[in-house]
Structure formats: C-alpha cells, structure tokens
Amino acid sequence: MRWLVDVTAELGLALARLPRMTDFNDPQQRLQINPIAVEDLLGRAQVVLDRSGPVGMAKGRRVLVTGAGGSIGSELVRQLADLEPARLILVEASEYALYTIDMELAERFPAVDRRAVIANVRDRAVIDALFAEEKPELVFHAAALKHVPLVEDNPVEGVRTNTFGSRNIADACIAAGVAAMVMISTDKAVNPTNVMGATKRLAESYCQALDLEGRGTRFITVRFGNVLGSTGSVVPRFQAQLRAGGPITVTHPEMERFFMTIREAVELVLQASALGISQHDEGKIYVLDMGKPVKIVDLARQMIRLAGLRPDKDVAIEFTGLRPGEKLFEEIFHGGEQPVPTRQDGILLASPRLVQLDEFRAGLAALEDACRHRDEGTTLALVKRLVPEFERMVHEPT
Numbered sequence: 001m002r003w004l005v006d007v008t009a010e011l012g013l014a015l016a017r018l019p020r021m022t023d024f025n026d027p028q029q030r031l032q033i034n035p036i037a038v039e040d041l042l043g044r045a046q047v048v049l050d051r052s053g054p055v056g057m058a059k060g061r062r063v064l065v066t067g068a069g070g071s072i073g074s075e076l077v078r079q080l081a082d083l084e085p086a087r088l089i090l091v092e093a094s095e096y097a098l099y100t101i102d103m104e105l106a107e108r109f110p111a112v113d114r115r116a117v118i119a120n121v122r123d124r125a126v127i128d129a130l131f132a133e134e135k136p137e138l139v140f141h142a143a144a145l146k147h148v149p150l151v152e153d154n155p156v157e158g159v160r161t162n163t164f165g166s167r168n169i170a171d172a173c174i175a176a177g178v179a180a181m182v183m184i185s186t187d188k189a190v191n192p193t194n195v196m197g198a199t200k201r202l203a204e205s206y207c208q209a210l211d212l213e214g215r216g217t218r219f220i221t222v223r224f225g226n227v228l229g230s231t232g233s234v235v236p237r238f239q240a241q242l243r244a245g246g247p248i249t250v251t252h253p254e255m256e257r258f259f260m261t262i263r264e265a266v267e268l269v270l271q272a273s274a275l276g277i278s279q280h281d282e283g284k285i286y287v288l289d290m291g292k293p294v295k296i297v298d299l300a301r302q303m304i305r306l307a308g309l310r311p312d313k314d315v316a317i318e319f320t321g322l323r324p325g326e327k328l329f330e331e332i333f334h335g336g337e338q339p340v341p342t343r344q345d346g347i348l349l350a351s352p353r354l355v356q357l358d359e360f361r362a363g364l365a366a367l368e369d370a371c372r373h374r375d376e377g378t379t380l381a382l383v384k385r386l387v388p389e390f391e392r393m394v395h396e397p398t
Ligand SMILES: NC(=O)c1ccc[n+]([C@@H]2O[C@H](COP(=O)([O-])OP(=O)(O)OC[C@H]3O[C@@H](n4cnc5c(N)ncnc54)[C@H](O)[C@@H]3O)[C@@H](O)[C@H]2O)c1
Pocket: 066, 067, 068, 069, 070, 071, 072, 073, 091, 092, 093, 094, 097, 119, 120, 121, 122, 142, 143, 144, 145, 146, 161, 165, 184, 185, 186, 187, 200, 223, 224, 225, 226, 227, 228, 230, 231
C-alpha cells in the first residue's frame, strides 16, 4: 500500500480502495470507492486474533459502555455490537457524542437492542439507579478527561471524573453484581508526570484492590498508549491544517511517537478482557504492546500524499521547535512494573504496586472533600500522597 501511494503520487494519479468482495453479499451494497486512510499506511501488521474469546465474553450478555461516544468508547461499542450482545447500554455525558454513535448503531446494527443514556459518571445516585435497573453483566469504562494540559490546568475536574467517576462505576458494578468491569487506562498512569496520569493511576489502584478483595466482580484494567486518529490527536490536527491549505506544523524532524490504530487497540482491549476473565491474575494490569514508534514528519508526508498533494511543494511542512517539557522520543516507562508476555501476542501483563483498601478509601474520602471545597493545593497534595511515584513535570504534549 505504501509503495502504491509513492508510485501513484509520482505519476499524479489518485489511489482509492474498492469494497471487499464479501461486502457484496449484502444486496443493498453499492459500489463505493473509499479513499485510503492514513491508518491503512501506518497500521502495522495486525496480531492474529482469536474471536472466540471476545464472542464468549459478550455474546448474549448485557453490556454497558461509559464514554460511549468518545474515540475509544465508540469503537468499543461498534466492535461489541458485532459480537451480538443481548443489550448495549451507552452511557455518555455529551449529548452530541451519544447521538452520533446511537445513530450509527441504528443504521449498522439495527438488530442490537440498545439504550442511549445521557449520564455523568460523577453522578453516583444516577449511576447506581441505572445499574440497578439495567443489571449489566459486563461494563467497559471509557469515560474520562484525557487531555494532559487541560487536566493540568483543571486538576479538581480531572480527579472528579477520572478518579471518582471510576470509583462510582466500580462500586456500582459490585452493587449490581456485574461479572466484570474493564477499566480503560493509559500508559500515562505509569510513574505519572501529570495530573491526568495520576488521576487514572488512582482509578487503577482502586480497581486492582477491589479485584483482589474478590467481591464477585472481576476488575480488568487495560493500559495503552496513543491511538491514531482519536479526537484531539495529531491526525485530525493535520487534516484541519491540510484543509486550510497548509502549512503542516511538526515540532521537530526527529520527533517520534508510538501509535496504534483505534480498531487494533480496541480489538486487543477485548482480547485482554476475555483473557482476564478466564484467568486468575487478580490485581494485575494488562498492557498493550505498542510496537515501533512512528516519525511524526513521515505521518505528515503520508497524509499530504493521501490528499493528492506533494509534500514541500503543494503543502509546506514547518518545524516549530520543541515546547518546554516536550520529549523527542516517547519512552514507555514501566518502572518496577516490567510487563511479561501473556499467551496472546500483543498483550502483556504488569504487576503494579498494590494499595491497602481501607487506608486507600480513607485517603479518597479526604481527596473528595478537598475537591468539594475546590481546594486545588490540598487536592494535589493528596493525589501525591496516594500516588507516591507521581512527579509533576511541565506540560507534556498529548
Ligand atoms: N485516545 C488515545 O490515544 C488513548 C490512548 C490510551 C488510552 N486512552 C484512554 O482512553 C480513555 C478514553 O479516551 P478517548 O480518547 O476515548 O477520549 P474521548 O475524549 O474521545 O472520549 C471520552 C468520552 O467520555 C465522555 N465523558 C467525559 N467525562 C464524562 C463523564 N463525567 N461522564 C460521562 N461521560 C464522560 C466524553 O464526552 C467523551 O465522549 C481515557 O482514559 C484515555 O486516557 C486513550
């Protein structure tokens, strides 16, 4: 595909993708020619996945997804819908995001019974009532605040959503007898250097402790790094710059990041969830193998070519220089948590520090109080006390 893009660009030809032959099994299908997506070029060789694990986990079950309209949540919803759940319950705070995924489901999966719920995971009473009514069997928690600089400037809001929202969902799972909750986390929770990562680490710690406590619900946490094309990531930014005729701005010619496509990340999340449910590795955390890093300038060049334009000739690439605290190469730090392989390619298992639940709950109560009083200083001090490895640095790029 990469070779074809290079050759056609040289010849000034457009390149497009025909539907698969199997798509024509559907008599409604018309001949639709699709543009090549940047994911087609940068997506690495896919790990071979066995569908039986995810099918066994979700088929015929009542599945609830929080943050169902977000980048990760909406892809989870799409892939889960394909596994024929008994019912899909979409929980989302943004009406527009919920509307969009709900419409898509109506069109693509009309047979899947579903309910779209506008709800905020911070709202404990609403969440408890919803869980009592719907009695989900499987819960994926993907609602979060994820933009590092924004959460840095709004730490109380970060704690309220990422830490207490997750605690509310976890507690509701136990109360409603949910079989398993999958906590979507991020590499940024490992030895966090920003508030977003630290608030997610708190959520992870709580879920790990509940998992070990063994109250009937399994808690499976899955961490991964940047996903290509998610909201606010570099791909939509480059697309907007391209639409405006350029230039495309890249911080540094050598800048590299790890990327996975959303589809691949979510496929692996479903695999890891099925693996977690079938195994006894309580208190551990699954980590997706992010593969090799991608040079951001190569990504920019590919995107310019895919738009039928020539890099540096039709669209300029400008280097803006590193911002304070920004790193050229992203390292995936695991600290003392060096993950080990599992029986599934692409999925590793880490053993992060465990917390003592009673003590941790007392710390969370104090933190909740500080948030209620909007006391930023105490909030940050308490986050640091509960996550001793948290070392706040200058803003990092998302
Ligand atoms: N996108 C990535 O590259 C990536 C990579 C690794 C991990 N993750 C993790 O996945 C999670 C989701 O990220 P995303 O990229 O899908 O973000 P996103 O912003 O696209 O989606 C989050 C969704 O949650 C909803 N939401 C936010 N607060 C809520 C609340 N209080 N109640 C209910 N809904 C709420 C938002 O409206 C949004 O639709 C985050 O924890 C993030 O750290 C994302």
